[in-house]
Amino acid sequence: MKKDAQTKLIETATLLFAQKGFNAVSIRELARTANVNSALISYYFGGKDGLYQEVLEEQFILIAQMLERFEESPPSSPTEAIITYANNISAIHGQRPYLTRFILSELMNPTPCCEAVVKKYISCIFDFLHTIFKEGVAKGEFKAGLDYDFATISLAGIMNFFFIAKPIFQGFTSLEKTGEEYTAQALDTFLNGILRRKDHE
Amino acid sequence: MKKDAQTKLIETATLLFAQKGFNAVSIRELARTANVNSALISYYFGGKDGLYQEVLEEQFILIAQMLERFEESPPSSPTEAIITYANNISAIHGQRPYLTRFILSELMNPTPCCEAVVKKYISCIFDFLHTIFKEGVAKGEFKAGLDYDFATISLAGIMNFFFIAKPIFQGFTSLEKTGEEYTAQALDTFLNGILRRKDHE
């Protein structure tokens, strides 16, 4: 099946922007890789920035759907919510392997799209997790005194860092674990760390 | 005290490269910001790449010193080693607030310096932590079955993510905690998660 220029551009741009960053990719390289005339980038997307924004928005579709699902059917408990959230994020990483790269690129060197696209979703996730941790402490499921900001950033950190570090760590270790196995173990450790325990050894 | 052009260029470059990334900073902008003639960048550093490499190497000096100290006086136990390591990293982040940005930028979009500078240090840290986790499991301090790769990446993730996420999270939460407070709590949670426990609740 032959794809039209528009689709091929989006696909190629996703790959190239993810691998090299927005500034390091020229529309010439993009067009060449996609086997498409470079003038079509302006024709379809109004320029390089427009194409990038389209790519970026596409990356967040699954996140948006996840947040909708949580709104429709709220989890039964905070611990349950964290587990479901982690499983969802893990699955999303499988389908959008470059999502973390796009987010981190934007966090570190924001493009004009950052405010409109990235911050919007990050802020929703932040609020979502924040509420869960608050409830978890209130209900006695999580350690008393747990800082909500801290817990949120910490969970985000361990759920995402693997996908950034993977390429470099593969240089000096076999790293046979998959992303799913990693996130499962990371979540386990994290929950182990924040759950309230009856003992005080 | 008036600084010479060379020093001012390094300082300005550190700031600009960290905030915008290598590709997004031009030598003209750099020279303008540093109040220095742009030709001096070639004169002193042999070009933009040379200046960047100088900046990058400077970022890792404290890491190198930390690793030397560990070689000279090894910690008494794996748990002790992790705690000391975390405290050191936390202190280094205080003195090199952009270190994480440089590392992550390189991890995601490697420049030619990456192989020579970044990978070298990352690989040393990786080996160091890997050995500690191995010893910790062998001595029964850490959970049996703990995956060393996983534990290493996980610890790196929680120790670093805060410093990347900070700028954006400050947009929608007060985030009054300092980096030191964050890393202390992150380490606590992490150790809590990996330490062997006598109970099995």
Place this chain on the structure above:
DNA sequence: GTCTATATTGCGATAGAC
């Protein structure tokens, strides 16, 4: 819708005056 050709801007680097 897709192409060529080109306008315009900005880049990094350097030669040469001082």
Place this chain on the structure above:
DNA sequence: GTCTATCGCAATATAGAC
């Protein structure tokens, strides 16, 4: 050691033919 001036090149964007 610092400056000006400029070279050569690659960038994005667009006008206009087909």
